[in-house]
Each structure stands twice: as structure tokens, then as C-alpha cells.
Amino acid sequence: MAFLMEAHSGLSAKIVEEAGFEGIWASGLSMSATLGVRDNNELSWTQVLDMLEYMSDASSLPILVDGDTGYGNFNNFRRFVKKLCQRGVAGVCIEDKIFPKTNSFLGENQPLADIDEFCGKIKAGKDTQEHGDFSIVARVEALIAGRGLEEALKRAHAYADAGADAIVIHSKKSSADEILAFCREWNNRAPVILIPTKYYRTPTDRFREVGASMVIWANHNLRSSIQAMRDTCAELKRSETLIDVEDSVAPLADVFALAGAGELEAAEKRYLAAS
Numbered sequence: 001m002a003f004l005m006e007a008h009s010g011l012s013a014k015i016v017e018e019a020g021f022e023g024i025w026a027s028g029l030s031m032s033a034t035l036g037v038r039d040n041n042e043l044s045w046t047q048v049l050d051m052l053e054y055m056s057d058a059s060s061l062p063i064l065v066d067g068d069t070g071y072g073n074f075n076n077f078r079r080f081v082k083k084l085c086q087r088g089v090a091g092v093c094i095e096d097k098i099f100p101k102t103n104s105f106l107g108e109n110q111p112l113a114d115i116d117e118f119c120g121k122i123k124a125g126k127d128t129q130e131h132g133d134f135s136i137v138a139r140v141e142a143l144i145a146g147r148g149l150e151e152a153l154k155r156a157h158a159y160a161d162a163g164a165d166a167i168v169i170h171s172k173k174s175s176a177d178e179i180l181a182f183c184r185e186w187n188n189r190a191p192v193i194l195i196p197t198k199y200y201r202t203p204t205d206r207f208r209e210v211g212a213s214m215v216i217w218a219n220h221n222l223r224s225s226i227q228a229m230r231d232t233c234a235e236l237k238r239s240e241t242l243i244d245v246e247d248s249v250a251p252l253a254d255v256f257a258l259a260g261a262g263e264l265e266a267a268e269k270r271y272l273a274a275s
């Protein structure tokens with residue numbers, strides 16, 4: 001089972017790679033929150049592309065981008081796929097909801113996309129991808145929308161028939177029961193990806209036992225950075241001195257190292273005329 005770790009910037013992409021993960025989840029929630037906006041397609045798709053360009057420049061890891069609902073219909077989505085391929089992104093996940101989307105953890109009874117329309121989107125993406133190994137992942141939101149296991153399975157089968165390379169089955173329950181039941185019924189017809197943000201107490205071995213292929217830690221770099229920034233702000237506001245803060249933040253040398261200062265120094269020796 002593989003693990004994708006969330007990143008939302010060039011810097012966080014580098015940190016994910018440094019930690020040894022095999023891939024990056026470019027989370028829509030995290031990219032939005034980082035720029036101070038809501039996870040409601042308030043970022044345009046070209047703004048998302050710009051963020052991805054920094055991330056793919058910063059890291060050699062494969063990036064699976066959260067493509068929300070594809071930014072419109074099949075035509076908007078296939079153009080997004082073309083641009084992702086040009087930027088070296090490894091794959092995109094689209095969810096079967098309506099544009100503009102709402103985060104899965106907000107509200108009840110979120111409207112779902114028409115199955116045939118969503119299948120057309122998947123097909124258009126597969127027909128457009130410029131590299132054979134680009135992945136289109138279909139995210140089933142039936143459990144999120146309270147529509148039950150049968151609806152989730154029906155949708156997952158339709159999306160696999162349409163050519164989806166893998167299925168994300170999502171849930172907002174604190175118990176993994178419905179997710180595990182889905183996986184057992186699905187029986188690995190196509191690879192299954194889980195996002196255990198809400199059912200985080202479930203031991204990871206349970207996901208292995210039901211044959212999950214991949215787990216996404218979807219927002220934990222964003223949330224850890226919020227906590228760290230808040231702690232530092234509070235301490236400095238209170239103490240009005242750096243004395244107690246210096247040892248609790250990353251050394252400045254780390255900032256330069258992560259930005260690649262060493263590479264520039266070496267390049268200057270090679271390329272700048274000696275004065």
C-alpha cells in the first residue's frame with residue numbers, strides 16, 4: 001500500500017519528498033487555505049496550475065492533484081488534463097459533484113453529478129492525456145452525500161467502465177465501517193484509494209486487509225503549519241523577544257538549504273566569469 005502526503009506549495013512539496021513519501025497529494029483544500037480562500041472553487045484552475053508548477057519544479061515525486069469537479073464540463077476538464085501533462089503532473093482526481101464544489105466535510109446531502117455526464121468527463125480526460133502513464137482517478141462521493149453503499153458501488157463500476165485508473169471512496173464518518181464494506185464488495189476491481197481524515201482512529205492495517213492500494217494523508221501539512229505559526233505568533237506577541245523562539249523554529253540555514261542555495265553557489269562557480 002502506498003501513501004501520498006499532502007503538499008500545497010513548492011516548500012511543502014520539498015518537505016514531503018525529504019520525508020521519504022512516494023508521492024504528493026496536491027490538496028484543493030490546502031492550496032485554497034494557503035492562499036486564504038475557501039475550498040469552493042474560489043481559486044481558478046489556472047491559479048491551481050501555477051501552484052502545481054512550483055510544486056512539480058520543487059520535487060521529483062509524482063503529484064496527484066485534486067481536480068475538484070474538473071472546473072466545468074468535459075471540455076474544461078480535458079483542457080485541464082492537457083495542461084497538467086505539460087507541467088509534469090502524474091495524475092488528477094475528480095469527484096462526482098457539481099461545479100462549484102463544496103468541501104466534503106461541510107453540509108449535508110451535497111448534490112451529485114449525473115453518472116453519464118461524469119463518465120463522459122473521465123473518457124474525455126483519458127482521450128486527452130498526453131502520456132500513457134497519466135492517471136485519472138474518479139472520486140465517489142455517494143457516501144458523503146448520504147446515498148449509501150449500493151449507489152457508491154454503482155457509481156464506482158460506471159467510472160471504472162469509463163476508464164478511470166483508480167477509485168477514491170470518501171467518507172466523513174468517524175468509523176471506517178462503510179469504507180471497509182465498500183472495499184470488500186468492490187473486491188479490487190480497480191485500485192482503491194482512501195482518505196482517512198475523519199476515520200483517523202482506524203488502524204492502517206485494516207485498510208491493507210481490505211486491499212486498499214493507497215492512502216492519502218490529505219491536509220496534515222497544512223494543519224501542522226497552522227498550529228506551528230499560531231504557536232510562534234502567540235509566543236512572540238506575549239514575550240516580545242526572540243530569545244525563547246529561536247530554538248523552536250527551523251534554523252535559517254534550513255530555509256536556504258530547502259531553497260537550494262548550495263546549488264546556486266556551485267553554479268556561480270561554474271558559470272560566472274571570475275572577477
Ligand code: SPV
Pocket residue numbers: 027028029030066103104105195197218219
Ligand atoms: C482535499 O484535500 O482537498 C480533499 C480531501 O479533497 S477532503 O478535504 O477530505 O475532501
Ligand code: MG
Pocket residue numbers: 027028029039066068
Ligand atoms: Mg478537495
